[in-house]
């Protein structure tokens with residue numbers, strides 16, 4: 001890897017600031033001062049230091065977050081803080097949410113810079129189950145609740161779409177609280193499914209994705225790295 005790129009990958013410096021640091025004599029390669037930005041370094045063997053501090057290339061990163069309300073899953077800065085603003089890691093903005101949650105939705109959010117892994121989690125072909133808990137505006141019980149459960153299992157035609165949703169599992173915890181398990185990630189899918197069922201979602205929380213559930217001790221706004229077995233489970 002080119003030295004200026006290595007510096008920009010391992011520090012908060014942009015490529016041009018990395019070049020400036022090189023020119024200023026702040027960088028050593030295997031103990032020798034170095035000024036050439038185009039030189040190639042062996043990322044496993046060579047020792048690069050910036051102002052005396054050894055730089056290490058981080059591999060692909062996989063995180064989970066308890067997304068709070070009023071935080072956005074977008075890359076661009078907008079009205080609300082972004083999820084990456086809550087992550088105090090170098091180059092946090094390189095982490096992409098794995099499937100978005102709405103600004104008012106809470107719960108489990110995965111983030112990574114591994115595009116292939118992200119695709120495996122989100123692609124409907126892989127049928128990865130996402131479990132949501134919805135607080136409903138209107139109570140549903142008895143026959144109405146059973147009808148809704150059957151509709152979700154059969155697939156629901158959402159407004160403006162041409163194909164029904166994949167079979168989903170709906171379970172009423174109380175008449176006003178339902179657990180919905182879906183294997184796709186269409187735009188506002190859960191809220192739109194409840195609209196199609198004649199209801200309205202007052203608040204929404206994602207409990208799990210595949211075999212990974214939000215841990216009880218991860219408070220809203222907190223994050224942690226996924227374990228290797230959690231990463232491999234997808």
Ligand code: URA
Pocket residue numbers: 100101102103105187188189190191192204
């Ligand atoms: N479905 C929704 O409607 N909103 C979300 O945030 C996630 C799934």
